[in-house]
Amino acid sequence: MPLIKDDQLIEDPWISVINGDVLPLEQCIIVDLERWQAARQELIARNGRLGIRLKNDQPPALIAEDLAHFDLIALEFPVFKDGRAFSHARLLRERHGFGGELRAVGQVLRDQLVFMRRCGFDSLEVADEKVLDAWRRAKREISVFYQPATDRRPWVANLRHGRELPKTPAHEETGADHWAY
């Protein structure tokens, strides 16, 4: 599956380990929540980076204490209409201070890309390569933001009065600003 990251189309270095698959030794792997809960010690002990994939009825609070173990979190969009992952993404970034890769997987519309960027996603698994162009354009199509969000782009109410966004506690703890576009 093609992957968009940092505005480029790249080869996905991550491998999804599903169900009872044997754990590869040193590769970057993505496991599901069930695997993480069942094989936590084994997963922490292995070499290689670890990612987790959450379904949209698995809220971030379930892994809030474990975020240090993950370099990547993938959130599922089973259909584009199901927007739960937008809230989950913001909670991971803003409340829990997750600074790793936040990936959207599943069915995504090109017109959702601007919202994804705003909610803190920085990578996107896409069905076809044409989406790259839309992803790049999403940054430019809308330039005015009426509300503060994860990307910390200044919102209109503050711009009008020359004010800076206050930092959230999560920002201060982690300095996690690199995902702010």
Add this chain to the structure above:
Amino acid sequence: MYRYDEFDHTLVAERVEQFRDQVERRLSGEIGEDEFKPLRLMNGLYLQLHAYMLRVAIPYGTLSSRQLRMLAHIARRYDKGYGHFTTRQNIQYNWPKLEEVPDLLADLAKVEMHAIQTSGNCIRNVTADHYAGAAADEIEDPRVYAEIIRQWSTLHPEFSFLPRKFKIAVTGAATDRAAIRVHDIGLQMRRNEAGEAGFEVIVGGGQGRTPLIGPTIREFLPKRHLLSYLEAILRVYNQLGRRDNIYKARIKILVKQTGAEEFARRVEEEWEHLKDGALALPQEEVERIKAYFAPPPFEALDAKQTAFEASRFEDREFARFVRSNLFAHKQPGYAIVNVSLKPVGGVPGDATAEQMEFLADLAECYSFDEILVSHEQNLVLPHVKLAEVYELWRALKSQGLATPNIGLVSDIIACPGLDYCNLANARSIPVAQRISTRFADLKRQHEIGDLKIKISGCINACGHHHVGQIGILGVDKKGEEFYQITLGGEPGDAAALGRIVGPAFSYDQVVDAVETIVDTYVGERQADEGFNQTYARVGLEPFKEKLYAAH
């Protein structure tokens, strides 16, 4: 009135271009209808029975003359010369051509209007009291906060794919005219014990197939916390609202199933994290928006205007208009004038391009350039000098716009029904037309007094039948249109849902049934009881007897 600055202009212009690109991709065949559907629905464009329908937002129901003229221009240029005002302070055009919609939107943008979020599972057009800024019982103009909510909710990155559509209504007055208890969120301005103004927050009301009166989840919310509290409610709903069943996806079902107290607790818990964060309203921004809604330069006048009183005394027709269509203004010597879009036999809420232009001129002359749209599908000239009401009335009358029936039996709310809508089971408009024709005698209407009839062509309840004193619901029985009647509904402060009176009536019988109900009420009422008071006292029985005795 609010005016766009560079930011507002830029956003709307960018959105028009984004949509133009989407339409071009559709027309060129690059994307199919399936892929186009969610895109057009983000912008108020529906595919109905016969054609596309475009719903344009009239935020909190406020228009300038310039804007109303543009709506007239659009009706003429892109439609068949008329528009339809809805129960949510929108206007709908029923016949636009897809390839022309981007130009239509660009025309709207010229007068600071748009169709953003008038459909889709997102936060819809924010509505407000249609006497905002004019009513005597107002604490503050609710449109200041409705505009703040409009901006915050526009292209909200987290809440554009909610479980279902989401409607917010705001009132700043003691009397609820915005039906806030049958909205997803209703905000009613209140004062706390310290005299500070804030909001009572009501969540989870609604109509549709599961009508519910919304419970209050917070008695008093200080104004500066408005956006963070709304964000907390929406975040809880976005995560927990049902997505497996479209009929159970509105927030009212979540609130009901969770219980109002438990729901409130979850909101408060989420809010604890948000309340003093980035969403705290910058005071200078509130002041900036407030300045746009400053009262117009009223003259200091006597509350009693002799010429006005004399005209009332001399002209009975005018007296009738005053009795039903005028409402008390907060400023002495002024009145709120309602313009009925329910002429005898007319289509409720429809206005022609000529009527819109005419009203735009009148608003300029008589009402500080302001027109309000009511959820009851009428228009309002909010600030008219009492001394000029007679002159205004004569002008309205010359264009068939002086029907003196506000709040009366022919002031019917009706959804578009089967004449336009592909969800409908039955026609609504012709039923409304026939009822208003039956009660065409205005003297009789005034004798009957206030009586609210509301008609929906299907269970989705766009015509608010649940909260009609007489509610009429179109149902489909083996391919034939039938109408179920409910009694005793009320949208305002004593919000209540109507009760079914008995078996449904056929299309041919329904007008007789309504007349029977009205006559029964008139026969049973004591002194100046309203319909719901009589109904509460005598119950369903007398109505049932009269309706079904002969059968």
